[in-house]
Amino acid sequence: MxxxxxxxxxxxxxxxxxxxxxxxxxxxxxxxxxxxxxxxxxxxxxxxxxxxxxxxxxxxxxxxxxxxxxxxxxxxxxxxxAGTERERLDLLRRHREDVIAQIDRLTRCLDLITFKVGVYEDHLDRGPAEHVCGASSPPERTPRNQRAASAQ
Amino acid sequence: MxxxxxxxxxxxxxxxxxxxxxxxxxxxxxxxxxxxxxxxxxxxxxxxxxxxxxxxxxxxxxxxxxxxxxxxxxxxxxxxxAGTERERLDLLRRHREDVIAQIDRLTRCLDLITFKVGVYEDHLDRGPAEHVCGASSPPERTPRNQRAASAQ
DNA sequence: GCTTGCCCTAGAGCCGACTCTAGAACCTAG
DNA sequence: CTAGGTTCTAGAGTCGGCTCTAGGGCAAGC
Structure with missing residues (x-):
């Protein structure tokens, strides 16, 4: 073919x-x-x-x-x-794990970034709150409800 | 706090x-x-x-x-x-899109790699087949059933 | 016969993001 | 008093992955 x-x-x-x-x-x-x-x-x-x-x-x-x-x-x-298939498979599997790890990392970053975006959206459509800073961990997954969060 | x-x-x-x-x-x-x-x-x-x-x-x-x-x-x-919140939000939103795009790309790569891993697994536990090459698109999502696929 | 376009090689250059070096100051413990 | 650890500055070096340059060859079309 x-x-x-x-x-x-x-x-x-x-x-x-x-x-x-x-x-x-x-x-x-x-x-x-x-x-x-x-x-x-x-x-x-x-x-x-x-x-x-x-x-x-x-x-x-x-x-x-x-x-x-x-x-x-x-x-x-x-x-x-021929004869190196096992090694090739191992190599690919290792890379596969690596890609999965990358996706995981990115997904965790995405959560934080999304949280931060949420904080700014809040901040902008409910008028400025207090100061707004670092990466403060998404305390309980409710960007539009609470007012302790960072908006730097 | x-x-x-x-x-x-x-x-x-x-x-x-x-x-x-x-x-x-x-x-x-x-x-x-x-x-x-x-x-x-x-x-x-x-x-x-x-x-x-x-x-x-x-x-x-x-x-x-x-x-x-x-x-x-x-x-x-x-x-x-204060006053630059809109711009910050825009910047973060753009980055957010970018991260989503990265995850998408990686996920697509992962599918192909997983497919390729499947081909090698087949190849190894059912004895060598014909030659085995490039990135040939996962034809119908059934690595363990078909024998046209590449194993290079 | 000359321009245009694709190709060749060897090697230099670039960019992003660190990472390290040299030489010196300071602080603390023994 | 001295040795070890941390810090300082300015600037050089490294690494991965391209990207480009110079200088040249060859073939087709006007």
Whole structure:
């Protein structure tokens, strides 16, 4: 499936991955391509659809905060071929946990920020109250009801 | 409430905010303190509990990806005092949207990673299948049932 | 035959956010 | 009196992840 023999230029790959051509070359130097890029006339890089798929995976890993060295480690495992599946799975699982942790952290931040937004909304549509400061923990989840909260 | 007259040293503030003393001085230079730090004997910084609260808020904003210039902007508004509440609210609301967007992105990444983990689990406990590649979109949400998927 | 556009390499530059260094002052305990 | 710990300043260094520059090649179209 999908294994057409269409060769793609670096510019085309940039278009379909959202990465810049600079970044594509940079990733290659960093060892972040599952299979070595072939070269065409004049030394130009030739990419396959598989390369694009691989890069899209890399984009997702990056977007979820995986550092380049970790992506390189994963790439190395893939390049080593069969027998490294267990390690790849472990690596992905660890990253998965990491992403979950990130989401948790962000969600907790979001709660506090939402609380703070609530405090300001109160403050603005019921006239100024006393002073209004730090990150004071959402005391009991009722921004629109109580007046001890910070609005700095 | 809580407004004791206890002065805190930079080291104590570092402890209770989780920031390093270096970072505290750095933030100060960057204009990220709602009220100017007082100085004690020998020019040493004296922080109040309010400063700690403020810094905790900054930590949350940073942890949720707000860049220092935006935090400085917010700090400036706070320093200008009453009358800037609308702007502060807007700034916080924008950040709130941003955090929600981050969580969305991460959640989408998580789905793909989870899918990929599923593919590897399949692959490992039902013996190797064909080749296994990019980020191929979770075709119909059934990792453990279908065998077209990528395991690179 | 010349411009335009895409591509090449090696290496430098940039940005954000810290992080650390050097050299010196002060305070407290032994 | 001295050693250890904390703090001070100004400024340099680090790190991750790009991003760009210089200088050049090649191919297609006017």
């Amino acid at each position: 999908s294994g057409a023999a269409e060769d793609l230029s670096i510019g085309q790959v940039a278009e379909r991955t959202g990465l810049s051509v600079h970044t594509l070359r940079f990733y290659e130097r960093e060892g972040i391509l599952a299979n070595a890029v072939r070269r065409g006339a004049g030394g130009r890089r030739l990419y396959s659809e598989d390369d694009v798929e691989w890069l899209r995976l890399c984009v997702i890993l990056r977007a979820s905060g995986m550092p380049l060295p970790a992506i390189r480690a994963y790439t190395d495992l893939v390049r080593q071929g | 809580s407004g004791a007259a206890e002065d805190l040293s930079i080291g104590q503030v570092a402890e209770r905010t989780g920031l390093s003393v270096h970072t505290l001085r750095f933030y100060e230079r960057e204009g990220i303190l709602a009220n100017a730090v007082r100085r004690g004997a020998g020019g040493r910084r004296l922080y109040s509990e309010d400063d700690v609260e403020w810094l905790r808020l900054c930590v949350i904003l940073r942890a949720s990806g707000m860049p220092l210039p935006a935090i400085r902007a917010y700090t400036d508004l706070v320093r200008q005092g």
